[in-house]
Amino acid sequence: MKILVCISNVPDTTAKISFTDNDTKFNKTGVQFIIGPYDDYALARAVELKEQHGGTVTVLNVGESESDPQLRKALAIGADDAIRVNTEPTDSYFVAAQIAHIASQNSYDLILMGRESIDFNSGVVHGLVGEMLGIASYSPVMKLDITGNEAKFAREIDGGKEHLSAALPLVLGCQEPIAEWKIPNMRGIMTARTKSLAVVEPVSVDDSTVLEKYALPAPKGSCRMIPAEEAEQLIALLKTEAKVL
Amino acid sequence: MHTETAENQALIEQTVRDFAERHIRPHIRQWDETQFFPMDIFHQLGELGLLGVLVPVAYGGSGLGYRAYVAAIIELSKVDPSIGLSMAAHNSLCTNHILMFGDEDQKNTYLPRLASGEWIGAWGLTEPNTGSDAGNMRTVAVRQGDHWVLNGSKNFITHGKSGHVAVVIARTGEPGDKHGATAFIVERGTAGFSAGKKEDKLGMRASETAEMIFQDCVLPDSQRLGKVGEGFIQSLKILDGGRISIAALSIGTALGAYEAALAYAKERKQFGQSISRFQGIAFKLADMYTDIEASRLLTEHAADLKDSGQKVSLASSVAKLHASETAVRVANEAVQIFGGYGFTKDYPVEKFYRDSKLCTIGEGTSEIQRLVISREILRD
Numbered sequence: 001m002k003i004l005v006c007i008s009n010v011p012d013t014t015a016k017i018s019f020t021d022n023d024t025k026f027n028k029t030g031v032q033f034i035i036g037p038y039d040d041y042a043l044a045r046a047v048e049l050k051e052q053h054g055g056t057v058t059v060l061n062v063g064e065s066e067s068d069p070q071l072r073k074a075l076a077i078g079a080d081d082a083i084r085v086n087t088e089p090t091d092s093y094f095v096a097a098q099i100a101h102i103a104s105q106n107s108y109d110l111i112l113m114g115r116e117s118i119d120f121n122s123g124v125v126h127g128l129v130g131e132m133l134g135i136a137s138y139s140p141v142m143k144l145d146i147t148g149n150e151a152k153f154a155r156e157i158d159g160g161k162e163h164l165s166a167a168l169p170l171v172l173g174c175q176e177p178i179a180e181w182k183i184p185n186m187r188g189i190m191t192a193r194t195k196s197l198a199v200v201e202p203v204s205v206d207d208s209t210v211l212e213k214y215a216l217p218a219p220k221g222s223c224r225m226i227p228a229e230e231a232e233q234l235i236a237l238l239k240t241e242a243k244v245l
Numbered sequence: 246m247h248t249e250t251a252e253n254q255a256l257i258e259q260t261v262r263d264f265a266e267r268h269i270r271p272h273i274r275q276w277d278e279t280q281f282f283p284m285d286i287f288h289q290l291g292e293l294g295l296l297g298v299l300v301p302v303a304y305g306g307s308g309l310g311y312r313a314y315v316a317a318i319i320e321l322s323k324v325d326p327s328i329g330l331s332m333a334a335h336n337s338l339c340t341n342h343i344l345m346f347g348d349e350d351q352k353n354t355y356l357p358r359l360a361s362g363e364w365i366g367a368w369g370l371t372e373p374n375t376g377s378d379a380g381n382m383r384t385v386a387v388r389q390g391d392h393w394v395l396n397g398s399k400n401f402i403t404h405g406k407s408g409h410v411a412v413v414i415a416r417t418g419e420p421g422d423k424h425g426a427t428a429f430i431v432e433r434g435t436a437g438f439s440a441g442k443k444e445d446k447l448g449m450r451a452s453e454t455a456e457m458i459f460q461d462c463v464l465p466d467s468q469r470l471g472k473v474g475e476g477f478i479q480s481l482k483i484l485d486g487g488r489i490s491i492a493a494l495s496i497g498t499a500l501g502a503y504e505a506a507l508a509y510a511k512e513r514k515q516f517g518q519s520i521s522r523f524q525g526i527a528f529k530l531a532d533m534y535t536d537i538e539a540s541r542l543l544t545e546h547a548a549d550l551k552d553s554g555q556k557v558s559l560a561s562s563v564a565k566l567h568a569s570e571t572a573v574r575v576a577n578e579a580v581q582i583f584g585g586y587g588f589t590k591d592y593p594v595e596k597f598y599r600d601s602k603l604c605t606i607g608e609g610t611s612e613i614q615r616l617v618i619s620r621e622i623l624r625d
Contacts, residue, residue, distance in 0.1 A: 068252070069252055069255065069256065072252060072253075072256060073256055073259070076256060076260075181263075183260055183263050183264050183267075183293065184256070184260055185260075185292060185293045185294045185307075186257065186260075186293060186294025186295065186298065186307035186309060186313075187294050187302070187307055189253060189256050189257055189260065190253075190307070190308065190309070192256075193250075193253065
């Protein structure tokens with residue numbers, strides 16, 4: 001089984017977010033980057049499936065060289081080889097087009113990624129990739145097993161779960177608890193150095209969106225604690241001050 | 246020589262940090278309060294490759310150098326110094342003694358088990374009456390044909406009770422004679438080898454410290470580690486490297502306390518502003534940072550010397566002395582910055598304060614470090 005795992009290179013969840021160039025560029029200074037947490041689940045499940053069924057796991061990122069540490073980590077966790085499409089990921093359509101291009105050159109049985117990245121959170125890349133390749137896509141997938149040419153999986157729906165089966169190939173957007181995040185071991189880290197990390201140039205895609213400006217949410221106001229026995233005061237404040245009642 | 250790239254080093258640090266945050270941090274307080282030695286964590290550390298960091302891949306280890314080893318101890322100790330201490334003792338003392346002085350059979354028998362975390366190792370030099378004066382140890386090994394008979398006791402031994410195997414130094418010659426001691430490998434379950442009291446300690450409480458007792462403990466000569474009479478000299482060489490690991494433990498402990506104090510100083514408001522804006526607090530933080538950075542450079546220097554096979558006694562003693570004294574000072578100032586809250590168990594610094602004190606005592610007190618350093622610099 002050939003599995004492609006697409007990972008995004010995103011700011012750590014505790015990073016302080018700021019912008020430069022008149023709020024048109026994300027300020028990367030001092031920001032620690034990580035593998036997108038949802039992508040990390042997809043990667044963990046891919047490595048488990050490889051251990052069960054054999055095959056290969058290729059990890060793919062659309063990004064510049066700053067993504068290499070994350071690709072190396074994926075290799076240390078158990079991916080066999082890595083591909084980086086050497087370009088700044090501009091929007092979901094652009095990223096999906098790059099992924100679809102790589103995927104069309106190799107016949108993968110499964111293309112896994114997170115349900116969404118945690119920077120721009122658009123959550124549409126899996127759907128776009130499926131459309132571009134003409135194969136089915138599902139998200140968010142929280143359980144996944146493979147038997148022969150068939151995938152059995154569970155998808156989160158409003159208020160419950162939907163259990164599905166579908167023939168491979170598939171594109172799946174993943175989330176917990178599909179697998180537990182994996183921590184690489186020392187030997188994995190050392191072997192990762194000997195695995196291939198191919199850097200390929202992007203295909204050209206027409207700009208579909210133009211970024212005008214970023215804006216941060218208003219800072220949180222101070223918090224006022226009201227003792228439980230003074231619930232009336234809370235209701236009064238919600239009416240008069242917060243004006244939500 | 247090992248050539249870990251900066252990227253690899255960063256990945257090793259991140260890996261250990263992720264593991265510590267996920268599997269150690271949630272339990273710190275409970276382990277501390279109940280003096281619980283989390284054996285499961287050590288099996289997991291073994292799976293990660295952190296219990297045979299310096300052991301070559303051929304013997305089931307990770308085959309990394311001291312730089313990576315130092316980084317791993319720092320990251321563990323930042324979260325819980327007692328786990329860093331146990332990890333360091335397992336690697337630097339027991340495992341390293343067998344790696345450096347064991348024969349092929351001994352290495353093949355013990356190193357894969359120790360490196361994988363299937364077995365936890367202990368190392369016994371100190372005795373109730375001989376700490377710094379280890380040359381006068383009373384535990385004796387007497388040769389009887391193809392066997393040795395051990396009698397005596399070792400105390401303050403990390404994993405003295407739960408360790409599956411111990412390297413033990415016993416006297417085989419005259420007291421005080423540098424060539425009067427020999428090292429042995431003793432497996433748990435060997436007749437005549439038992440565990441004594443587990444110590445109830447000020448700090449490092451999740452790291453087990455216990456007594457090991459030998460009463461007519463009979464060992465075949467194949468359990469002898471290296472040549473007869475070389476045990477004490479071997480131990481000094483083991484401790485030369487071990488000091489690098491205690492320096493790393495000290496840095497991790499200091500960083501844990503410093504980072505907590507730094508965050509608190511920015512958050513805590515008095516007189517209408519963050520206390521970090523008061524010079525009295527800001528200068529404390531500056532001194533803490535400076536001392537930690539100096540300790541880190543000294544320790545990395547010692548690690549580099551060790552990795553390149555150079556003599557490391559002076560450099561490792563200097564690093565251990567500076568880093569351990571720094572850990573105590575930084576943890577003390579961290580409690581001061583936290584004020585009343587620092588004195589409570591609701592905040593992490595009181596534990597760093599208690600844990601830090603081990604650093605100036607274990608694997609050679611600060612006084613012994615000064616002895617080693619002064620001898621080296623005064624040598625004609």
